[in-house]
Amino acid sequence: EVQLVESGGGLVQPGRSLKLSCAASGFTFSDYYMAWVRQAPTKGLEWVASISYDGGSTYYRDSVKGRFTISRDNAKSSLYLQMDSLRSEDTATYYCTEGMSWGQGVMVTVSS
Amino acid sequence: DIVMTQGALPNPVPSGESASITCRSSKSLVYKDGKTYLNWFLQRPGQSPQLLTYWTSTRASGVSERFSGSGSGTYFTLKISRVRAEDAGVYYCQQVREYPLTFGSGTKLEIK
Numbered sequence: 001e002v003q004l005v006e007s008g009g010g011l012v013q014p015g016r017s018l019k020l021s022c023a024a025s026g027f028t029f030s031d032y033y034m035a036w037v038r039q040a041p042t043k044g045l046e047w048v049a050s051i052s053y054d055g056g057s058t059y060y061r062d063s064v065k066g067r068f069t070i071s072r073d074n075a076k077s078s079l080y081l082q083m084d085s086l087r088s089e090d091t092a093t094y095y096c097t098e099g100m101s102w103g104q105g106v107m108v109t110v111s112s
Numbered sequence: 113d114i115v116m117t118q119g120a121l122p123n124p125v126p127s128g129e130s131a132s133i134t135c136r137s138s139k140s141l142v143y144k145d146g147k148t149y150l151n152w153f154l155q156r157p158g159q160s161p162q163l164l165t166y167w168t169s170t171r172a173s174g175v176s177e178r179f180s181g182s183g184s185g186t187y188f189t190l191k192i193s194r195v196r197a198e199d200a201g202v203y204y205c206q207q208v209r210e211y212p213l214t215f216g217s218g219t220k221l222e223i224k
Contacts, residue, residue, distance in 0.1 A: 035213070037161075045153070045161060045204055047213040059211040095160060099151075099208070100172055102160040 002026040002101040006094065009106035012086055022079040022096030022103060029077035030054070035099070036070060036081050038092035038108075048094070049081065063089075086110045114139045114207050118216035124224035125195050133219045135188045135205035141168075142185060142209075149209040152181055152190045155218075156201040164203075165190070197223050 008020040020036070035050040049070040050059045058070050069082040079096055086108075093105040119134035141148045148168045153161040163172040165181035168188060178193045192199055202218040 044202075044218045045155075045206070045215045047206075047215065050211070050213070061212045097161075099166075100163045102162075104160055 002098075004096045004098075004101055004103035006096050006103045006106035009094065009108045011109045011111065013112050014087060014110055016086055017082070017084045018086060018108060020081040020083070020094055020096075020106060020108070024077045024079065024096075024098075027098070027101075029072075030074040032098040034070075034072060034079045035097050036079075037095045037097055037102075038090075039095070039105075040089075040092040043092075046092070051079070083108070113212055114141075114209065114214050116205055116207055116214050116216035118203075118205060118219045121219055121221055123220065124222040126224045127196060128194055131192045131195055131199075131221060133190045133192075133203050133205075133221075135183075135190070135216050137186045137188075137207055137209075139209075140185045141207050148184060149207060150181070150183065150188050151206040151208060152179075153204045153206065154199070154201050155204065156198075159201075161204065192221070195221070195223055199223060 003025045005023045012018050036048040038048050051070045055072050067085045071080045088110050091110045093107050095105045096103040115138040117136045125131045141150050150168045151166045152164040155161045164179050169181040180191045182189050200223045202220050204218050205216040
């Protein structure tokens with residue numbers, strides 16, 4: 001059974017950093033592109049970033065370019081999202097996904 | 113960026129009836145491999161999104177035959193036959209033709 005379990009969320013002040021992790025199991029992690037998708041409270045889904053099989057290619061939405069870094073460790077079947085210079089508009093539930101399966105999400109709140 | 117525009121439903125939909133959700137893209141979603149990269153998701157209240165169909169019309173594993181996707185180019189439809197209470201939630205279309213990946217704003221389905 002495919003499982004994606006996010007962790008690392010919480011309350012953080014504007015301008016500070018946070019690193020999200022996603023532990024994957026039940027499939028060959030290195031065979032899949034992975035992505036982070038977020039959902040602000042009461043809002044729709046918003047793609048954040050994607051990473052290729054070996055991490056050689058990364059893609060970001062404009063609003064997070066230069067602030068967020070997606071990475072992966074295939075040996076650990078883990079996906080990461082380093083979030084720097086956080087803003088109030090980054091407040092959302094962040095989901096880890098390979099497209100078909102999604103984690104339960106982790107909440108990030110950016111507030112002073 | 114490719115803009116995804118979803119239509120609304122005449123809620124609530126009586127149980128047992130059919131419902132169709134439309135989705136338009138601002139650019140053709142046909143890729144050079146001939147496939148059309150359009151996904152449909154359902155997000156039930158309090159849950160993570162669930163992939164329903166990909167490549168416009170291919171049902172994801174375990175998805176009921178009551179869900180059928182169709183369309184081509186820039187116009188797509190998700191039809192839900194014989195709606196049930198468990199179908200209630202917000203439906204999203206997503207283009208994965210090119211980065212940045214983009215979602216529609218969501219279509220809410222309520223069941224009567």
